[in-house]
Amino acid sequence: MTQPSVVKSALPAAVAGLARRRDRAFGDGAELFYDAPVHIERGDGVWLYDVDGTRYLDLYNNVPCVGHANPRVASAVGEQMATLNVHSRYLHAAAVEYAERVVGLHDDGFESMVTACSGTEANEVAVMMARTATGARGIICTDSTYHGNSLQIGAMTSLPVGETRHGVRSITAPETYRPPRPGWSVDDLCDHYVAELESTIEGLERDGLGFAALMICPIFANEGLPDVPAGYLRRAVDVVHDAGGLVIADEVQAGFCRTGSWWGYQYQAIPPDIVTMGKPMGNGVPVSGVVASHELVTAFRSAHHYFNTYAASPIQAAAGNAVIDEIVDRDLRSSVVAAGTRLLEGLTACSDPRIGDVRGRGLFLAVEWVVPGTTEPDPTGAHAMVEELKRRGMLVGTDGPHASVIKIRPPLVFGVEHADLFLDAFAAALTALPAE
Ligand SMILES: Cc1ncc(COP(=O)(O)O)c(C=O)c1O
Numbered sequence: 001m002t003q004p005s006v007v008k009s010a011l012p013a014a015v016a017g018l019a020r021r022r023d024r025a026f027g028d029g030a031e032l033f034y035d036a037p038v039h040i041e042r043g044d045g046v047w048l049y050d051v052d053g054t055r056y057l058d059l060y061n062n063v064p065c066v067g068h069a070n071p072r073v074a075s076a077v078g079e080q081m082a083t084l085n086v087h088s089r090y091l092h093a094a095a096v097e098y099a100e101r102v103v104g105l106h107d108d109g110f111e112s113m114v115t116a117c118s119g120t121e122a123n124e125v126a127v128m129m130a131r132t133a134t135g136a137r138g139i140i141c142t143d144s145t146y147h148g149n150s151l152q153i154g155a156m157t158s159l160p161v162g163e164t165r166h167g168v169r170s171i172t173a174p175e176t177y178r179p180p181r182p183g184w185s186v187d188d189l190c191d192h193y194v195a196e197l198e199s200t201i202e203g204l205e206r207d208g209l210g211f212a213a214l215m216i217c218p219i220f221a222n223e224g225l226p227d228v229p230a231g232y233l234r235r236a237v238d239v240v241h242d243a244g245g246l247v248i249a250d251e252v253q254a255g256f257c258r259t260g261s262w263w264g265y266q267y268q269a270i271p272p273d274i275v276t277m278g279k280p281m282g283n284g285v286p287v288s289g290v291v292a293s294h295e296l297v298t299a300f301r302s303a304h305h306y307f308n309t310y311a312a313s314p315i316q317a318a319a320g321n322a323v324i325d326e327i328v329d330r331d332l333r334s335s336v337v338a339a340g341t342r343l344l345e346g347l348t349a350c351s352d353p354r355i356g357d358v359r360g361r362g363l364f365l366a367v368e369w370v371v372p373g374t375t376e377p378d379p380t381g382a383h384a385m386v387e388e389l390k391r392r393g394m395l396v397g398t399d400g401p402h403a404s405v406i407k408i409r410p411p412l413v414f415g416v417e418h419a420d421l422f423l424d425a426f427a428a429a430l431t432a433l434p435a436e
Pocket of ligand 1 (some may be wrong): 217278
């Protein structure tokens with residue numbers, strides 16, 4: 001979600017000057033976080049340091065998953081850069097090994113990988129793959145999602161139910177916190193959301209688009225990390241398969257141990273057909289990928305002759321292999337569970353009428369900021385809390401369809417000791433921030 005624009009006149013002269021130059025260089029409207037932007041100079045693990053030496057605990061960035069300035073990744077990439085950097089049309093053992101390792105981290109049935117450079121590109125590949133396999137065009141996403149910014153994938157951004165863009169239609173993002181009708185049971189909710197999916201598939205068929213795939217982020221990260229009615233996702237997958245469609249799991253945010261499982265689809269216990277990955281794969285080196293069965297990937301390659309200049313390169317492999325080594329050798333999956341549990345328990349224990357809900361899993365948590373005594377979203381209050389936390393050296397952001405969710409999503413190397421620092425700051429911020 002966009003944040004309020006920075007009021008430059010209220011900033012220190014040096015910061016305002018750089019922000020003005022940035023507007024000129026980047027064009028007005030290039031988003032900056034926080035009322036007074038953070039001018040960072042370097043990072044180290046979970047810490048960011050600004051030009052004045054102020055230290056911030058990073059609870060926002062998921063790309064540097066094995067830590068800012070990770071020495072193992074930096075030296076692997078540096079050494080590779082100093083040795084060889086070519087595109088993928090040559091044999092290279094590390095590039096092959098990287099694809100084998102990523103595929104091997106998935107459930108049985110995932111056999112081959114197409115590599116790309118961004119989450120958007122991975123999702124483009126997945127859509128093309130599903131359309132090739134099914135011979136149909138229609139794609140279904142949720143109405144408050146974000147899967148990327150190209151013409152095709154950007155068509156899915158905040159697509160209202162009932163509209164069609166580039167062969168895409170949307171369904172309501174499932175949730176339990178603000179159900180479509182108050183008082184509905186979990187079964188009522190599941191029936192409602194499943195019926196909406198079924199009728200959307202029927203509509204695509206009736207209108208001649210056919211049905212190729214449902215694309216979802218298994219944890220609905222951009223939808224505000226809602227709790228999904230138990231049983232809905234499994235039923236949705238069955239509906240999709242019965243209709244001859246494929247399920248695409250966008251793991252760009254959910255993947256690589258973010259939830260404490262390797263993949264969000266494992267945490268949700270659903271079997272997708274195509275999985276896309278991105279952000280954390282290269283710890284900052286652009287790496288993304290799509291895994292599926294050998295048959296699906298081969299059919300895609302024969303139909304599209306896909307080539308991506310920087311993808312499946314030795315540089316990507318060096319970064320990607322080092323990231324997997326770090327996650328495995330440091331057992332980050334376990335530490336994510338430990339730190340995430342501490343955060344979740346600590347935040348849940350904060351009894352404050354402005355906190356409507358605390359949810360999430362592993363190192364991806366959401367604090368729903370509401371008008372006290374209601375479930376009405378309070379984006380202004382959420383923004384004020386984010387600013388208060390920043391004053392206390394804690395960097396978080398807002399998200400969700402109303403920008404009322406405080407999003408906590410630190411690098412995976414965030415430990416229990418960092419969780420305790422944050423919880424202390426959070427409690428102090430609650431006290432410092434007057435409740436209206
Ligand atoms: C769930 C999800 N999918 C895909 C993307 C797009 O990734 P990229 O910005 O690397 O194209 C994003 C980016 O925020 C995302 O959150």
